[in-house]
Amino acid sequence: MSSAMAWTWTIAALVMLAYLLRQWVWKISKKKKKLPPGPRGFPFFGNLHMLGELPHRDLHQLAQKHGPVMYLRLGLVPAIVVSSPQAAEQFLKAHDLVFASRPTLEAAKHVSYEQRNLSFAPYGSYWRNIRKMCTLELLSNHKINSFKSMRKEELGLLIKFVQEAAGDCVAVDLSAKVSSLSAGI
Incomplete structure (x- = not known):
């Protein structure tokens, strides 16, 4: 015993x-x-159950309860939600380098050569060099003006098509036409 x-x-x-x-x-x-205050969540789902069909309204209600800066877990991903312009300005001025980079994603690694393009590359010297190259080589005034005649021609074709459709009293899906204009340019 x-x-x-x-x-x-x-x-x-x-x-x-x-x-x-x-x-x-x-x-x-x-x-x-x-961490800032925030609602408690479930182990795997985090706070996803609190966001319904209108997540912006749900986030507004949570912000009124927990303040303009709150901590949420969206599934297993931790997130800081800032809901007032003053807090966002202060937040981004003080911690801008922390939030300049994007999270690493498996899909982005496969699609964009190990995240080596402008949209998925992490913030650093490589990203700054790519951005500078795009600004100087693709988005300079000289490059944009060099395609002016092509833009004018595509826009002329769209206007001609709309005029012909109006003359024949035919309905035109302008959303699709503007989309194809953008793709054509």
């Missing part, structure tokens, strides 16, 4: 020690992060 009693006390002590260790680790990890 005494050995069973000793085992019971040993197991109880181990359970208590494990509980205290978990509380200590949780308290240390909570102090390191210093």
